Amino acid sequence: MVNNHDRVVIRGLRGVAAAETKISFVEPLGALYYLGYNIDALVEHVCYEEVVYLLLHGKLPTRKELDELKSQLIAEMILPEAVINNIKSFPLNSHPMEVLRTEISHLSMYDPDPESTSEHVNIRRAIRLVAKVPTIVATLHRTRTNQQLVAPNEEVGLPENFLYLFRGKTADSEEKEAIDRFMTLHADHGFNASTFAARVTASTNSDMYSAVTGAVGTLKGPLHGGASEKVMYMLDDINTEEEVEDYIQGMLDDQKKIMGFGHRVYRSEDPRTKHLRVIAGNLCHRTNTMNLYNLCRRIENVVHEKKKIFPNVDFYAAVTLNALGVPFDFFTPFFASSRICGWTAHVIEQYKDAVLLRPSSSYVGEYGRPFTPLEKR
Template sequence: MSATTVNIARGLEDVIFTESSLCYIDGDQGKLYYSGYKIQDLAEYSTFEEVSYLLLHGKLPTRAELKAFSAALVAERALPRSLIRNIKAYPKTAHPMSALRTAISELGMLDPHEDEISPEGLYQKSLSLIAKFPTVVAAIKRSREGLSILAPRKGLSHAANFLYMSTGKVPSKEETKLMDVALILQAEHGFNASTFTAIAAYSTQADLYSSIVAAISALKGPRHGGANEAVMKMLAEIGSPERVSSWLAELQAKKGRVMGMGHRVYKAYDPRAGVLNKYAAEVAAKHGHSKEYAILKEVERQAGAIYNPKGIYPNVDFYSGVVYSDLGYGLEFFTPIFAVARISGWTAHILEYTKVDNRLLRPDSLYTGKLDVPYVPITKR
């Protein structure tokens, strides 16, 4: 074979390796569905618990099913004491994603049934991880800030409890809804890099914890989970709406890119960005982030005139940073919040893959090196 006879799918683009009913993305039309439901409807009317149930079960729950599912999550929220002690000992300079990766790996070591891969065992571990991710991230945040780590509160929803454990305050209904929407929007997105990494690891019959640690590692990269951090840094660099025009001219001269604009899949407006735009506007109006939002809108207007005709539009990261910042999280915790949401998608895909294929992933490559090279002893090199 040669490069002229083989079609190489750079970045595995458009390669279909399995079937899935979890997510459908129409990138040309800017549409996103979870198990057939529009993301806009789920964000507006649903909760993260309900969406997690949908992903794990393939259907929306009844009232009784949701109550039982939510109770199961609440029962799994607490962390082992030894893990809490170790989180306190993590270097304060470590990136929270590195701390999260280490904590989840430790959870696996503490689970006496770590290697069990039965459907029932996988499902129970999935519930446990969905429940514990917020507790771990909140503990890391509090520890880095020199504050006491808070235990989960049973009377709070998934989103409200995450905010409480992070900030020490019971959130308002508005703040809870904001976090719920943010988590729902990031819960699932097809076979992105971290989800594919989770599947690749699990296809070797690695345990679930190892597969999720692999996914966290993939999400940590700035090309994947770290993009929303870059947006906030961009806003700080621009400084004011009046500077957008000159900043954009400088960026074009350097052939740079506008952070939070453009997506590998979407060639239209990312529907998640549309939802967050609405909530970011409310945040700006009520909580004093009007300057950041005003800069974003001006960037969208001016950069959009240049890039929209090329199929480059705002993605979910464009507005998420302003929302996370308003909820009390610093830049370094934007990607961990992403992980708190995406754990539902990761585990749902692993559960689905075990039923659909469960085949070891083993792609090939086109060899471009030499053959039959004579070996020269080291004394003669």
């Protein structure tokens, strides 16, 4: 028998490089690159659809390519009737992430080329998912709140349409910029847990829908994308800036994690935070909720003083979505509606790598235990 007790376990796969990627790079000192472009430049100068094109094709689009992609995305925002009917049938207490996970899986049954695994068809499939995931999220919200479903507006882009389908009203220029930047900042992030889950599924040559369904289930956890919803419950619990110190100390004394803080890779501030802080601040100013923004600034200072950790993407993302009128339980679905772009790009890259992702383990159980028949146990 081969003894594998002595296999080295890298707990949590911390620092392990499981594959090569050209899609994005998370620089521990606090930078993020998509295909080599710094996120700080992308968020200022390109729209979300350019990022979608970049991640799926490896280059920024020409004007013609961008226009084509935008039209394709709007056309693909329409859902199969069966998906809409399913969304209407789920128990009202089901979490939006449960519905999203189920309906992405359901979408696979309506794929127009189910047998094809060519890269061309996979890019088409990715575009379908990038367009349809936000519509699933918006449709769920509209049906839950007994509001009419709204058809996409062909005159505007995907992020603006997402807000339009969700809220039923046209976004103004500041809201439009906020949702576009939110989606760009959430589009991809290296080998995070949900992307890795998607790549593991893709590495068995399973289909893109299965890979993305697994990714949604992984994102749902509060240590990953589920954190943004929890941030808002924490902010709701703290009434004034004066309460912050005791509240945070109480959480730390109880060994509880402060949601929206800390990161596996970054050793300084998450590079997305500075952008989301500005967006959240502007929106809070407009909605007369600067008290919430100031509370966040105080929490940042106190957590840093006590633990030397920084806010991650989820902290100000929560405040941003709240100011855009998104209910707390839809925060993670908004994250998923943007990350769908990165997940599908990674699935396509993983197919090209063509290797099964299958680690080993260090077995620490027993061997050769004596067997007792059922009637004698």
